Amino acid sequence: MNRKVVITFLSFAFIFSACQPKRENKAQTKQNTVQTEKNSENHESTQTKNTAAQIYAKPEIPVLCYHRIADGPKGDYKVSPATFLAHVKILADSGYHSISPAQLYDYLVFNKSLPEKPFLITFDDSRAEHSAIAAKVLEKQGFHGVFFIMTITYNKKNYMTKDQIAQLVKTGHTVGLHSWDHTMAVKYKTPEDWQKEVADPKKKLEAITGEPVDYWAYPNGVFNHYAAQELSKYFKISFELSTKRDSLLPLQCVRRIIVPDIPAQNLLKSMRKSFGKKK
Ligand SMILES: [Zn+2]
Numbered sequence: 250m251n252r253k254v255v256i257t258f259l260s261f262a263f264i265f266s267a268c269q270p271k272r273e274n275k276a277q278t279k280q281n282t283v284q285t286e287k288n289s290e291n292h293e294s295t296q297t298k299n300t301a302a303q304i305y306a307k308p309e310i311p312v313l314c315y316h317r318i319a320d321g322p323k324g325d326y327k328v329s330p331a332t333f334l335a336h337v338k339i340l341a342d343s344g345y346h347s348i349s350p351a352q353l354y355d356y357l358v359f360n361k362s363l364p365e366k367p368f369l370i371t372f373d374d375s376r377a378e379h380s381a382i383a384a385k386v387l388e389k390q391g392f393h394g395v396f397f398i399m400t401i402t403y404n405k406k407n408y409m410t411k412d413q414i415a416q417l418v419k420t421g422h423t424v425g426l427h428s429w430d431h432t433m434a435v436k437y438k439t440p441e442d443w444q445k446e447v448a449d450p451k452k453k454l455e456a457i458t459g460e461p462v463d464y465w466a467y468p469n470g471v472f473n474h475y476a477a478q479e480l481s482k483y484f485k486i487s488f489e490l491s492t493k494r495d496s497l498l499p500l501q502c503v504r505r506i507i508v509p510d511i512p513a514q515n516l517l518k519s520m521r522k523s524f525g526k527k528k
Contacts, residue, residue: 296359297359298358298359299357299358299359299360301496301497301498301499302496304357304358304499304500305494305496305499307356307357309503309504309524310348310353310356310363310367310368310369310524311367311368311369311506311520311523311524312368312369312370312371312488312503312504312505312506312524313368313369313370313371313505313506313508313516313520314371314372314373314466314488314490314505314506314507314508315328315333315370315371315372315373315383315507315508316372316373316374316376316507317374317376317378318330318333318376318378318379318382318383319378323509323510324509324510325507325509326507326509327509327510328508328509328510329510330378330382332510332511332513333382333383333386334386335512335513336508336513336516337370337386337387337390337392338390338513339513339514339516339517340368340370340390340392340516340517341390341391341392343366343517344365344366345366345367345368346363346364346365346366346367346368347367347368347369347370347387347392347393347394348363348364348367348368348369349369349393349395349423350369350395350423350425350463350464350485350486351423351463351485352367353369353486353503354463354485354486354500357486357499357500358500368520369395369505370387370392370394370395371394371395371396371397371425371466371488371505372394372395372396372397373397373427373466374397374399374402374427374431375396375397375398375399375402375408375409375414375427376407376408376409377407377408377409377413379394379396379409379417380409380413380414380416380417384396384417384420384422387422388420388421393421393422393423394417394422394423395422395423395424395425395464396409396414396417396422396423396424396425397424397425397426397427397464397465397466397488398414398424398425398426398427398454399427399428399429399430399431399450399468400426400428400429400450400453400454401429401430401431411457414454414457414458415457415458415459417458418458418459418460423464424454424458424460424462425462425463425464425465425466425484425488426447426450426451426454426462426464426465426466426484427465427466427468428446428447428450428468429445429446429449429450430446431468431469432446432468433467433468433469433471434446434467434468434471434472434476434479434480435471435472435473435475435476437476437479443479447465447479447480447483448483451483462484463484463485463486464484464485464486464487464488465480465483465484465486465487465488466487466488466505467487467488467489467490469490470489470490470491470492470505471489471492472487472489472492472495472501472502474495474497474498477495477498477501477502478498478501480501481498481500481501484501485500486500486501486503487500487501487502487503488503488504488505489502489503489504489505490504490505490506490507491504491506504523504524506519506520506523506524
């Protein structure tokens with residue numbers, strides 16, 4: 250699966266690098282700054298923003314990524330409810346503080362301070378247990394999560410209902426977009442593709458939550474420069490997985506680690522190992 254994803258990504262990266270006109274390169278940094286400004290709130294215009302290079306150089310904040318939370322055979326994309334509870338408990342007991350993507354943005358762009366031991370906890374694919382289990386476990390510890398929704402799943406069996414999604418925002422969590430149907434961003438080629446996978450679902454999700462949807466998680470974590478550049482027109486931050494970051498668009502490729510069903514102590518080690526060092 251991973252090998253296939255990597256090969257697919259490399260193929261698309263090659264196709265795009267082969268097709269991209271010369272306008273990329275030197276103009277990118279400037280373009281990125283302009284797009285960052287466009288995505289920002291009005292009050293931000295008076296504040297000095299970090300450049301792409303400054304944002305890229307900042308120490309990374311750990312971002313965890315969960316998918317299924319269910320019993321049954323173990324896998325990278327599934328943790329048991331008991332393991333999830335242990336993960337959240339050890340984070341709380343170790344003095345970690347969950348932060349929102351808005352706080353992460355302010356840290357990256359405006360050097361705003363963060364609480365001690367900050368981290369983000371994110372959930373992909375709109376599963377019903379994100380609302381039924383994850384949100385409740387987080388709330389007990391005073392944590393808030395980020396829930397990335399693929400909007401094709403609205404009200405489908407085993408997936409969150411629109412009301413449950415709206416409830417997440419009401420209880421202080423953040424809702425972001427994970428495409429319409431999980432097609433990878435490197436496959437969006439026509440304006441219709443962008444409309445269907447990004448613009449329309451973003452609007453629908455905003456109507457459901459009553460809040461702007463400013464954050465995106467790449468389906469399969471896969472992106473390239475073109476996709477990142479397009480997404481910067483819609484989102485303040487896009488989250489990837491372990492692909493090499495794009496130094497010209499650092500806000501559009503914030504790294505996350507997928508958390509498998511591992512003992513809680515190993516989670517802390519894994520966080521330190523993955524985010525404790527410089528790129
Ligand atoms: Zn996904």
